[in-house]
Every structure is written in structure tokens, then in C-alpha cells.
Amino acid sequence: MSTQPEPDNRRFEIDRRPITVVLLARIWKQLLLLGLIGLLVVLLQLTAPTGLSPQGYKALIIFAFCAILWATSLLPLAITSLFAMALLPLAGVMSAQETYSYFGSRVVFFLMGALMLSAAMIATGISKRFATVVVRRFGATPGRLVTSVFLLCAFGSSMMSAHAVGVMVLPIVVDITRALGLRPLRSNLGKALCFSLAWGCVIGGSLTVLGGARGPLAIGIVEEFSGGAQTIGFVQYMLYGLPMVVGMLLVTLFTLKVVFPPEISDTRGALKVLESNLEQMGKVTARELVVGVIMVATVLMWAFAGDTLGLDTIAIIAMSALFLLRAVTWREVQEEVNWGLILMYGGAICLSAAMAHTGAALWLTELVFADGVSSPQMLLIVIALASALLTEFMSNSAVVAMLLPPTLSLAQANGIDLAAAAMTVVLPSNFAFMFPISTPVTALAWSVGFYTPRQVAVTGAALHAVGFGFMVILITLYWPAVGLI
């Protein structure tokens, strides 16, 4: 028998509050969860309201239950989704066979492929090399340094998860701030660089369907809702949000330059550090090269052959090619991919299908918007506002999972294109500018220590308003102009 040696500097903190307070502080989530489950059981026994089938009523109750869990994170998002999948057959909403078949949605496989490609880029180091090269190449002045970090993050997060881009670029930003001797909470350049990192990632993530998992989720829900009759293509997705993304990039870049004028003019110290980092990385490896080529080819395929071959099929072929050419190992992929995200999406798609097929989503939206909306455009603006507000307090994926199913029903009832309705929810769900906790990248950038939560809130609120303004322009001018609504 052996016991694990404990570190010699082991330290404990003792919570001396009354034990009932300590206990409540530790288990309030479990108690709340138990209370919610109890409420769920009681509500499931009640009679459905007029106009709603018993299955629809139960689907609605389960949906509300999951929405609360997603919003409060009482359970991990993925577990909530799996829980929903178990509850649907248990409550008699759908058969188990039908429920679990939704997990085989094409979008789940597209998401898996995209995440594996992203994992390969991180594991081989090509993403870090690319970021370092870009910043070193274009960062000759403080202003250009900020621009290059900002655009790099925006571009990166349009190709892979914003969180992954944030993690990749963060060490570069830290190296730059240290090399230039920027003082935390004082330096304007430090602030500008950190905000560039956070906001670049957030805004860029709206450009393509690869910029976050909410895009694939929305496509999956649209496909399930329409019974496969409608989807959103790779290019179509880009076109829907392009003016807003470009506009926000320009406004934000301008804001960064005006609000945070750099206090220094010489960036040679930072460039020297980046140079040294590149030297340490050595020459481009064969693995990096293969991953780079596959990534470019895949994006081109998604753009030009996505509608015919399917985003999912292309993703799986790309994923297979990575392994065929030994560019990545299974262990690397296993470690880098967020598998919980895939589980979350499978369950959310299943739940939204239940809402749609039982008529619950339509009933709910008619109830909420029965008299208050004068036109389809106003309806979309109201939905966009709800999405934009909710995303500051909960994950953007949870916003989409919650808001999209009833929105699609409403859109169908009002003759609005399902894709437009989906983008009305998806695009504002990315406006997590105001709080460090809103998205992982905001928290990452804040952790460097150049700005306070108050500064994030003030500047974030302004950006949020700008973003919503662009959203209104999209809905009222751009989408009608290009015939989307």
C-alpha cells in the first residue's frame, strides 16, 4: 500500500460561517434543481391549456425546464440536453426511437468535423505560427499592432472557435505588453490590445458558420423544423451577416484608435520578442503544412460545394484526410475537441424538433406576440433585441437553443423566411461585449489586467448598441433589399 505524498506547502482555508449557511452555499444549486424537478413532475401532471395538445404541453414544460437549466447553468449544458432527450420519451412526447434519431442530425457531424479541424490546427501549432507571423509582419507601429491583432482575431474566429483563437493569441498579446513594458490599468496601448483580442474574436465569430457552435446549431434546428426542406448554406450564412460584421469591425477599430491612443511610438521591442518566438518554433513542419492545405481546401469546398455535397460530408472527408495523411493523432483530437458541445447540440436539436412537431413552439409564440407586433420586420427586431439582451447573461448557444424554436414557428406563421428568422436570433446572440463573464474570450482578455470590469461594461454597452443598430439596418434595409424578407 502506498499513499500519495502531499505537497509540503499544503494549505487549507476553513469556512467558519454557521454550518447551515455553509451547507446552503454548497448545495443551493442541487436544492434548486430538485425543486425544479419537483415542479416539472407536478406541471407534467396538469391538463394542457386550450389550443395545445397534451404532447405539446409536455414538450413546452420540458423546454421551459431546460431553458432554465441552460440559463442558470445548474447542470452543464451538455447534460441538460441529454436530460431533455431522456425526458421527452419519458413524458410521452415522442417515442424513444424518434427522440434519439434526432441526435443523428447532419449538423452534429458538421460540428464534429469543424471542431476536429480546429483541434488539428491547434495541436500542430500552425494557428499559433500564423498569428505570430501576421502580428510581426503588420505590427510596425502601435496602431498597426492593434489593427493586426484585431483583424487577426476577427479572421481567426471566423474560421474556428473564438475561444480557441483567444487562447492562441493571448500569449502573443501578453508577450507584446511585457516587451513594451506596458503598465496594467494605465496603458492605453495595453487596453487597446486586450480589447482588440476580445472584440475581434467576438465580432469575427459572426462572419461564418465556423465562428462558433451556435451557427451549426441554428442550421440544425432550421433543418429539423422544416423537415429538411430548408437549410442555410456556408456562403448564404456569410452574406446574411456580412454588412453588420464589416460595419462593426470598422466602427470598433475606429473606436479603439480614438478612445485608446497609444502612449508609445516604438514597437521594436515587441517585434523582437515575436521574432524570437518564431525562431523557437523552427521551420514549418510537414504536419503544419498538411493541416494548412486541408483547412484551406475545406473552407473552399464549404463555400463552393457546400450546397451540393453538404457541409457535413465535406467536414467528415476533411477529418478523414487529416488522419489519412497522419497530420494529427486521435489523442490530440480527443484532448482538443469539446465533446460536450456536440452532446449539447444533439439534445437541443431534438428538443426543438419536439417543440415544432407538437405545435408547442407556435402556440407559445402566438401567445407572446398575439397583439404586440405590427409587421414582420418589427417582429424580427423584437426577437433580435431579446437575443441581444439574453446573451449577456447566458451562453450564446443556450440563447439559440432557447429562442430559436419558438421564433421559427412565429416566422412560419407570419410568412417570414426561416433562414432570416434564424439569423435574427443567431447574429445578436454573439453580442457578448459587456461583462467579463459573457464569453470566454472577454474573460481571457480581461485576465491580462489592463482594464477593469467597469471599462468593459461601459465600452461593451456602446458596442452592444452599435451592434443592435447594425442589426436593425440588416432587418429593415439590407435583407429586404436582397430579397430575404
Next chain:
Amino acid sequence: MSFSVSQILGNPGLLKLELMRKGLRIEPSVLRSLDTSGSGVTGHALFGSAGDIDISLPQGTWVTAPVAPRIVKASPYRLVVDGDQHLITADASAAVVCKDDEGAQSQSEPQEAVPRVPVTVQPPASFFRRSTSSGIPLRRIGTVHGPYLALSPTNKCGFLATADRCRFCGVSAQPQDAVPVADIVEAIRIAREEQTVNMVHLSVGYLGTDDGGVRMLEPYVAAIKKHFDIVVAVDALPPADNGWIDRTYGMGADAISYNLEIFDAQRFEKICPGPARVIGRERFMEALEYATTVFQSGGVTCHLIVGLEPLDSTREGIQTLTGMGVVPVLPIYRPFKGRDMRADEDIERFEPTLGELGSLYRDLYRQVRNNRLGLSMVRDIATVTTPLEGRFFDGEPNFLRSLADRLTGTRIGRRTSARFSDLRRALRVRDVTIVEP
């Protein structure tokens, strides 16, 4: 104050005190029928070199009574066998008149009126004759008396071979290597095979470090907690820094003893010169007070030896300690493992009478209750009258309280108590160790 034999036999608290002080006579034929072969081994025989046996008296009261004929020949108490049952009674010719130590006489009782108290005799465990798989004799590691198991992973103490040695201490001055953790776990397993052990007491002496021996005990406590649902008490010297007290609790100890031994400051310096000089009485008191903010109520204890200072001083100690949240434990001075202070002329002794002892333990019980301190951590100890046993000197007990005391003393009650103690720790303790990259 005087007590009749019937009063003594009818009160487990009084009988325990009497048996510990005077011993128990056992007919040779009865003695032979008990397996007492381990009773004289070092470690078990706390009372000098005489053999002892552990007896469970009524109301779950454990006592370790000397039985060696030369020690107990004057004792009025004897063990008799009636069929399969063991009983304790008093010898009519010797004890019809039970004299209080102050000399007061009570009324004589006829022999037939002397009650016979049914008891359970627990012969000395084979624990003392066995060794661990690695060959370490268990008697070297510790001692077991009924439900109470005391273990010393090391006998090292920086005071032993010096003039700083505690005057009552009988531990060998020859230091031995610390016992492997696996052997300690094995020792507990062996003890639990034949005894209802529900508490492990780990003790450590002065190791010359600031941590009060916490680092040394940590792997032992962790291993015990990993393998057994059992209460673990640590008996150590106060560490230099209170952070070590947090760590003692965090690592798994359910109770802590910083034994001042003597409350009177001058006598403390004289009888415990090492702890007085190196640690200081003030630090003892500080550490005890701080520990009460960390451990559960009743989980912080302090021994005050009765008989080495005036009873008023002991009483003052009881009042001060219970006021701080510390449960005093009052062992009566006995020669310990062969070390007899009675030969030390410079040490004044204050041998209390049975009446004084009864009054002292009653006061202890009342003070502990008045300060709402837990009693479950220090109970079922055969070698000392525990604070809970002070209830036997405090008149008729409250029925509900008595029921609760009994329930918490059952095997399942003790196991539950250990589980609750672990739960409390899980709720209150947060490991904030900074892991160096």
C-alpha cells in the same frame, strides 16, 4: 461524603473510579478461564507493570482494571462467575463497610444485600501478541482498550533523553524509526477484528519542528480515513503557527488534543519542563482557543492530570477551558508504563478522595453541558473517566439526553458520527494549496 457498597456497585461512574483505583480481585480459577496472557505486556499494562483487563460495566461504561493479585489484594471488589455470566460484587468481609477515603463510615450491609453487577469481560486482545506483516510487534505501536485504540507512529520525542522530559512520562528514551503507514493501517484492521474499535488516537511527541508533528502524521491520518469509517483524534503539541491547526483538520483529524497536563502555571513548568520552555503555557492556550474555531464542538480536548495539582486549580482549569470551548479530560495520576512519580520528593501530590473525585467529575460534566460542548468525541475510554461519564455523578439523567448518549455510543452511532465529521470537513475545508509549476 461516604458511599455504601450498594451505591458504588449501582453507579457505573463510581464503580469505574473504584476499580481503576483499587483494582479487581479475581479467583485464580476464574482468572485462568479468562485469556489474560496478554494482560501484562508493555503497552497494555498502563498501571505499572501489573496486568489489567478491560470490562464493560452497565450503561456502556468501559474500565481498565488492574487484576494482578499483589496490587489488588486490598480491593473489596471481586469478579465472580455465574454460569456464563460475569458479575462484579464486593466481598462482604472486606467491604460491607465501605469507607470513604476521608474516613467516614457508612452503615454495614449484610452480604446477601450486596448487589452483583453483570459485566462483560474483554480479555486483553491478541493485538498485543501479534505483529504486522513487516514484523513490527503491535505492542510497540500502540494499545487497545475496548473501543479505544491509541497508536504512536513514532516514539520519538525531543524531550525524552533530556532534563526537559515530562516527569510522569514512561516512554522509552530509545528512539525507533517511524512505523510505515501500511503497518498502522494493518494494526487498526487487526484491532477491529476482535474489538469494537470506533476511535483511533494518534499521538506524537516533540519532534523539534514548528508544525507540531502534523507533517509526520498527515499520511497516517489520510490512510486511516481512506480505509475506515472511524473517528481520528490527534494528540500533539501546539504548532508554532495556526495554519498547522487548519491543516490538522483539513488532513482528516476529527479531534485534537493539546494536553497542558497541569493547569497551575508553576507546577506545569516543574512537571512538564520541555513543553513549558519550548512552547509555553500561553501558546497552549492560544492554540486550544484557535482550534475551537476549526474543529467541531467537543473536538478540542486538553488533559489535566488529577492529583498533581490542587483540585481548586484543576477546577479553575475546567472553568477556563470549557469557557473557551475546550473539553477537559481528567485522567487520575497513575504510574505510567513503569514510571512512578511517587518517588519524586520535589513533586507535591494531591490524592483526591472518591467523594472529591465524584464532585470534580460532576462539575466537569455540568461545565461542559452548560457551555454546550459536544461529548461524543471523548467517550468510551476505559482508562479515564470521560466528561460524559460525569453524568453518573449528576443525579438522574434526562431521559432523552440519556437515550441520545446511548444511541450515539452504538457502533452504528459512532460510524455515523465519523461520517458526519467527514461531511463537516468536506463542507468547511477548502484546499488552497498553490501547486508550483
